[in-house]
Amino acid sequence: MEQLVKGANVALAALSDIEGPVTLTLGWSDPTGAGEADVSVLLQGADGKARGDGDFFFYNHPSSADGTVQLLGKTPTGGGSEDGIQVDLEALPADVTGVVIAASRYGGATFGELDDLRLTLADSAGNPLLSFDIGDAGEETAFVFGELYRRDGAWKFRAVGQGYASGLAGLAGDFGIDVQDDEAEAEAGAEAVTEASTVAAEAADGGTVTRTAPEAVHAEPVRAEPAADVAAPPVAKTLEAPAAGRVRTGRRVVKKNTLPVAKVNLADHAGWQGARLFSVSGLRNDQEREVRATSTLLAVMTQVPEFGRRITARFGAPAGTMQTFAEASFKHGESTVRPDGVVRVSRAGRIWTALVETKTGGSPLKREQVESYLEVASRNSYECVITLSNDLALDGGHPVTVDRRKTRKVALRHLSWAEVAHEARLLCHHEGTANPSHAWLLGELLHYLEQDNAGCQGFQNMGATWVPIRNSITEGTLRPGDRRAVQVAENWEKLIRQLCLRLGGESGLPVAPVVRKKRGDDPAERRARTVAGLVETGRLTAEIKTSGAAGPLGVEADLRTGQIEATTVVPAPDRARTLTRVTRLLRQLDGAPGELRIEALPPGGSTGPCELLKNLRAEPGLLAQGGAEEIAAFRLTLPMSMGTRRGVEETGFIRSVDAVVDRFQEQVLAGLRVAEATP
Template sequence: MRGTTETYIEVPFDTSEGRVYPDGLIRVRRGARQWTALVEVKTGKNELEARQLESYLDIARSEGFDALVTISNEIPPVPGQHPTAVDRRKLRKVALHHIPWSFVLFTAIMQKEHRGVADPEQAWILGELIRYLEHSKSGALELDDMGQHWVSVRDAVASGTFRANDGGGAEVASRFDALLRYAGLRLGQQLGIDVTPALSRSEIAQPQERTDNLLRRLAAEGVLTGGLRIPHAVGPLTVTADLRANRVTCQVDIPAPQTGRQLTRVNWVIRQLKNARADLRIETLVARARGEGPTELLEKVREDPKSIAPEPGREIKGFRVALSVAMGSKRGRGRGSFIDSVVETVDEFYGDVIQNIKPWAPSPPKMRPAPELDDDALSSTDLSSQDEAVAGV
C-alpha cells in the first residue's frame, strides 16, 4: 500500500503480563484507508522467539493492526516463509512477515547503485545506511554459520550412516537453502537484478516438501542440491554439495543450436567458453538417449571437439557445463568453510561461464531473390510459364 507513512519506535502496550515495547510501529495512510504493522528487530546472533512474537500478534489483533514485521539475520530457506514457528491460529487476522538484514542491504544497494535516487539528500542518507549495514559492528551479519548439527550430519553422511529422519537433518537442509538464497542475494547485488531460488510451485506452497526432498537425496546419495534463477541467463544455475566426495559443483544446461552438424554445434559452445578455465567439464546431451552423454574437460575438447560428439546420426540437444571444486567443511566462515566454498564457486561460475553464454537463435529467413529478366527474351519467367507446353495449344 502506498501513501503517507508514519513511523514510531518503542510504542508501549499493556498486556496481562505487563507493559511491553515492540521495537517499532509503521502506519501507512491513503485516503480513508490505512495499514498498520508492529516491528520487531534482532541483530547479531540474536534469534526471534516464538513466545515474544505470539505476544505481539495478540497485541496487533486486539488493536486492529494488520501485520507484524520482523527483521533479523535469520534467512528463511523459502522466500515468504518465516524462520520462527508460531501458533497458526494467531495468524488468522494478523499477517506475519520477515525481512533478513541481508535483504535490507541488498534492496538498499539495488536502489542506490542500479535504480538511482533522484533526491541528493535521500541518496546521501541511503548511502550512509549502506555504509552502516556493511560495517562489522552494525549487527547486520552475513550468513556465517551452518548450525550446531552441521558437523554431526556431515560426518554421518560421509560414513553412510545418515538417515532422512535423523535429528539435525532438517536444520542442515534448511540452512543449505538459506545459503543458496544468500548466495543469490550477493550475486544480485553485483548484477543489479533479482536472483531467486529455483523452486517448483509445490515447493514454494509447501516448504516441507522441499525439505523432505533434500533429506531423501542426502541420505541416499550424500548430496545437497538446489538452484538459482537468474533473469536473462541461458538457464538456472544448479549447485550441488557432495558431502561424501567433499566437492561443490555448479552447473548449467545450455540448449544447443537446432541447425548444423554435430561438430558445428560443439564448436558453437567452445567459442563461447574461449576464456573459461580449462578444468570445466562439458557433457553432451543427446536427444532420445538413455544415460549420460559423452563428456570431457574443456581443455581436451578445445584440442579435439570430436571427443564429445555422439555417434553419427544422433542429435545433440544441449550441453551441460560444470565446475567442480573442493568443498570446505567448517560450519562457520573463513578459509576452509563450507559457506565460503559455495558462495565463491557460485560467483566464479557465473562470471566465468554463464554471463558469457548467449543463447542460440535462428537466423531470420531470407527473401527469395527475384529472377533477372532479359529484355530481349520473348518468353515469360513467371513460374506458370515454366510448365511444359500442352499439345494443341
C-alpha cells in the first residue's frame, strides 16, 4: 500500500489492474470517545464546480440515482470509527472531472480534537492501494481529505488535506453549493418541516407533487423538532441532531415507507399465530436451517433493491441488476462443491460474482471449505467469497484464518446475521423504502431472523474458555499470560459490537463502542489491557456512545460477584440549590427501579455521596450531605445478576447483558430524555 504525503498524487492504474468501483474510507479516533464527523462527496464539472445540487452527497442524500456514488455509513473500529464511500469511476458521467472527498464537524467541534485522521483507498477486491494521514489539523470544522480526478482519460488521486474554519458552508460554497449553517439554519428549519408536511400530505392524498419549497433546496438538510403533540410525517429518515446548534433541512421531499402500525388483532384466541411468509416450522437440523436462511436472505436482497444494495456495497459490488442463486454446484478437482448461494450483479456489460457460505446456530466456519470456495472463485474469475454466520469479524479481519495466497485475486469477506438484521431494521423502521410492499417484506425477514429455531440471532456464545476463566477468577488462580483470557476479551468485544448494532437498528441512530486508545495502539494491546483488568479486578468493562446522547453508557460485568451494571453520568441542573438539584432528578426518575444507585459528583470529582433511589425517595437530603459541597453531576448505576450458561438460554450471560442495558434504557434513560424534550 502506497503512503502519500500532502499534495502528492498517483495514477490508480499504476496501483491495481482490477476493474470495478473503488472504496474510500475516512477514519479518526477521539481520546474522549465523543468525537464524530460526517463525510460528504462533491462531484466536479469541467469548471471545477458542482454541476448542480444533486452532485452533493451527504448522510440524507447518500447515493446517486445511477448508483455511481454510494455512502456506505459508519463502522466502529478499535480506535474510533470509519466512514466508507464507494465510487464507480468508470460509470461516472463523462462531464464529471473530479470527485472531492470531505468531512465536517458541528457544534463548535474541530478536527484538531480528533486523532489518527486518515484516508485509505481500496480496489473492488478490497485490496488497500493507498493511504493518506493528516497530522496538521487544528481549528478547522470541515476538511477536504482527497480528490479523485480525470487526467488524459485516466483517474488519479490527490492527497489534499485542506481545512476550512468556515465549516461545511465554506467548503461547499467553494464548489458552487449553497449550504445553510448553524444559527441561520434554525429559522429555515421550521419552514422546511412545514413544507415537508404539506408535500407529504399531498402525496398521501394521491396528488402529484410538483413543487419544492425554496427553503428546502439546500444541500445540507435542516431538521426542526416537531411539536410534542404532532406526529412527524414519514417522509425521510429522521435523526436527532448530534450536537447543539446542528439543524438540517432536506433538499427534497421523498416519501419513504416504513412498517405500518400493527392492526387490530382479530384472532379468537391469544395463542393464534399470524401467518408468515418465512416460516421456521419444520426445521430439524442445521443443514435445513442454513438452506432456508440462505434462500430467504438472497430472495429478499433481490426483491428489495435498497436492502440488496446495502448488503453488496459492503463487499465492493457495483450498483446494477442483481440475481441470486441457491445451492449452485462447481467442479473442484475430482469432487463437486456446493456453496450455499451465489450473488451476481450486472453493470454496463460487466458481471460481479460472489459465492456465499452460510452457517446458522453455533456451527463454525471451516477453513478447508472456505479455501475450496476461494479456489473455485479464482478459477472462474469471480470477485468475492462471502461467509455468513453468527460470529462477528473484528478489526476488519475474518473469523477463519486461511492461506493468504488464496486471497490475492479473490476478496474474502464476512457478514454476521446481526449485521443483516441491523440493515433490515434501519430500512424497515427508520429510513424506509420506496415501495410499501418492500417494507413489509423486510419486516417478514426480520421476524424470521428473530426466531430461535431459525438459528440467525447473532453472537450468542462466549466460547469454550468462558466457564474455565470464570472459575479461575472465582478461585483467584487467573494470572497474566493465560491465553484463554484473550479469547474471552475478543468475545467481549464481539458482544459489545453486536449490542451497538441492535441498539442502532432500534433507535435509527449511530451507536458505537467507545475505545479510549493511545496513539499507536493495536488490537492486541487493547485486549491485553482487558485481560489485565480481568486478572486484577475480575471485571469486563465497555462504553457505548449513541449519536446525540449527552454521554456514553457504561457496561461492566463483575465476574467475582456475578453482577452486571449499566451506568451513565448526567449533569445536574444549573442555577439551583443542592437539594433542588436532587429533587429535580428524582422527579425524572419516577418510573425507575428502587435499586438504582445515584451518586452525587462534585465539580472535578470522581466520587461522592451515594444512595439507592428507594431511600432517596423517602429522604432526598441523603445526597446533599448538609449542602457542604455543590453537585455538578449524578452517576446513575443499575445492577443486575448475570447468567451462568454459555448458550442461548434465558439465563445466559449474553442475554443478561442485553437485559440490563434494555432495562436501563427503558426505565432510567427514557425518563431523562422526556424531561430534556419538555422545555
